[in-house]
Amino acid sequence: MKFGIVGGIGPASTLDYYDGLTKKYYDATGECAPLVIDSINMYAMTGLLSKGDNEGVTRLILSSLENLSAAGATAAAMASNTPHIVFDELVKRSPLPLLSIVDETCKYIEKMGFRRALILGTEFTMKSGLYSAPLEKYGIKAVTPNEKDMALVHSFIFPKLENGIVDEEDKKKMVATAERYIAEQKADCAVLGCTEIPLMIHEGDFTVPTVNTAGVHIDAIAEFMIKNR
Amino acid sequence: MKFGIVGGIGPASTLDYYDGLTKKYYDATGECAPLVIDSINMYAMTGLLSKGDNEGVTRLILSSLENLSAAGATAAAMASNTPHIVFDELVKRSPLPLLSIVDETCKYIEKMGFRRALILGTEFTMKSGLYSAPLEKYGIKAVTPNEKDMALVHSFIFPKLENGIVDEEDKKKMVATAERYIAEQKADCAVLGCTEIPLMIHEGDFTVPTVNTAGVHIDAIAEFMIKNR
Numbered sequence: 477m478k479f480g481i482v483g484g485i486g487p488a489s490t491l492d493y494y495d496g497l498t499k500k501y502y503d504a505t506g507e508c509a510p511l512v513i514d515s516i517n518m519y520a521m522t523g524l525l526s527k528g529d530n531e532g533v534t535r536l537i538l539s540s541l542e543n544l545s546a547a548g549a550t551a552a553a554m555a556s557n558t559p560h561i562v563f564d565e566l567v568k569r570s571p572l573p574l575l576s577i578v579d580e581t582c583k584y585i586e587k588m589g590f591r592r593a594l595i596l597g598t599e600f601t602m603k604s605g606l607y608s609a610p611l612e613k614y615g616i617k618a619v620t621p622n623e624k625d626m627a628l629v630h631s632f633i634f635p636k637l638e639n640g641i642v643d644e645e646d647k648k649k650m651v652a653t654a655e656r657y658i659a660e661q662k663a664d665c666a667v668l669g670c671t672e673i674p675l676m677i678h679e680g681d682f683t684v685p686t687v688n689t690a691g692v693h694i695d696a697i698a699e700f701m702i703k704n705r
Numbered sequence: 706m707k708f709g710i711v712g713g714i715g716p717a718s719t720l721d722y723y724d725g726l727t728k729k730y731y732d733a734t735g736e737c738a739p740l741v742i743d744s745i746n747m748y749a750m751t752g753l754l755s756k757g758d759n760e761g762v763t764r765l766i767l768s769s770l771e772n773l774s775a776a777g778a779t780a781a782a783m784a785s786n787t788p789h790i791v792f793d794e795l796v797k798r799s800p801l802p803l804l805s806i807v808d809e810t811c812k813y814i815e816k817m818g819f820r821r822a823l824i825l826g827t828e829f830t831m832k833s834g835l836y837s838a839p840l841e842k843y844g845i846k847a848v849t850p851n852e853k854d855m856a857l858v859h860s861f862i863f864p865k866l867e868n869g870i871v872d873e874e875d876k877k878k879m880v881a882t883a884e885r886y887i888a889e890q891k892a893d894c895a896v897l898g899c900t901e902i903p904l905m906i907h908e909g910d911f912t913v914p915t916v917n918t919a920g921v922h923i924d925a926i927a928e929f930m931i932k933n934r
Binding site: 484487490491494495498499502507508509510511512513514515516517518519543544546547548639640 | 713716719720723724727728731736737738739740741742743744745746747748772773775776777868869
């Protein structure tokens with residue numbers, strides 16, 4: 477089977493997906509991972525999201541999934557948290573089965589035994605409650621920053637982190653903001669709910685463990701590809 | 706326009722192409738590079754090459770070019786030197802116009818004013834004379850290692866460099882081998898004629914300038930994409 481990746485959202489995490497998947501697949505099988513990556517226009521996506529045009533986002537991603545299917549992919553994933561806002565609609569209309577970063581992350585958080593998860597991500601991800609409802613099904617509480625802090629966290633991601641640039645001043649502010657919620661709302665883990673945050677935040681930067689959503693997703697995709705090869 | 710990359714040959718240089726193209730395109734346009742990457746089975750390709758089955762290699766690459774075309778690409782390139790052995794046949798049968806790493810490298814060598822170029826690459830690349838005839842058209846002499854040294858250089862590339870692993874002992878032997886040809890045959894530059902060699906050899910490692918074929922190719926593709934966007 478050949479796996480398809482909707483990439484470019486942002487480019488830095490697409491590199492992590494390709495690197496991680498090819499290495500994990502090679503280590504397990506001694507073979508080359510059959511992959512196709514369609515790298516889409518991140519700014520077209522964020523423009524639609526800013527206007528609240530979720531149908532537009534759905535169509536943008538569907539068009540990429542159709543490209544991946546035409547190129548021979550038989551299953552796919554989006555190398556990004558944000559477009560998972562329209563995941564349920566995508567599942568209904570996608571030509572390919574999809575592996576969700578949110579589902580895999582929730583399973584991981586449950587397996588690790590965390591109970592109160594601080595959610596960090598783009599404003600779109602945090603405001604939409606992308607992680608809150610799915611986590612609730614597992615009896616896990618999502619701790620979400622207030623609107624002012626959402627805007628602050630978002631400003632660290634766009635445009636710098638999305639282009640692979642880590643600003644040390646931004647990092648200090650990110651740590652201070654996260655630590656305030658960890659202390660006040662007793663979060664026992666921090667979900668790096670944007671695939672670019674791990675460029676800035678590493679395990680040990682916070683006083684609680686971090687959940688690298690991109691890493692969890694890559695592991696799940698590699699396992700799926702190896703099982704179904 | 707959307708550009709297609711035949712990738713996976715090997716995976717490490719596909720990362721360089723994606724990273725280089727997205728960054729150069731963003732710096733020039735402020736936009737996301739429209740790219741699709743089809744990552745093929747490197748071992749299928751080298752297996753066919755070892756049997757001398759050039760028609761098999763041509764078909765393998767054509768099938769990938771058809772995938773890229775189906776996914777919306779309107780021009781393409783192979784992120785590797787070796788399959789350029791069948792480039793002329795590919796041009797005749799490809800659904801997409803192709804940008805050659807060999808043509809771009811020859812133009813670069815001429816522009817730099819080099820006269821005698823040491824060619825380092827896979828055994829397939831060195832034995833086939835991939836660079837000798839094109840360089841001759843520009844009046845530039847290709848210096849090629851003897852059969853024993855070809856096998857040695859090839860052994861540094863497969864399997865370690867192709868999987869992104871740099872062995873320091875191999876590097877010492879690579880430098881010693883190259884310097885022997887530079888001294889004896891008066892080469893005035895060294896062509897890193899395999900897209901993975903730049904993982905090991907950097908400017909300054911040899912007593913003559915190096916020509917990073919992947920870097921030259923990426924620059925040419927970025928320029929083409931920006932001009933035709």
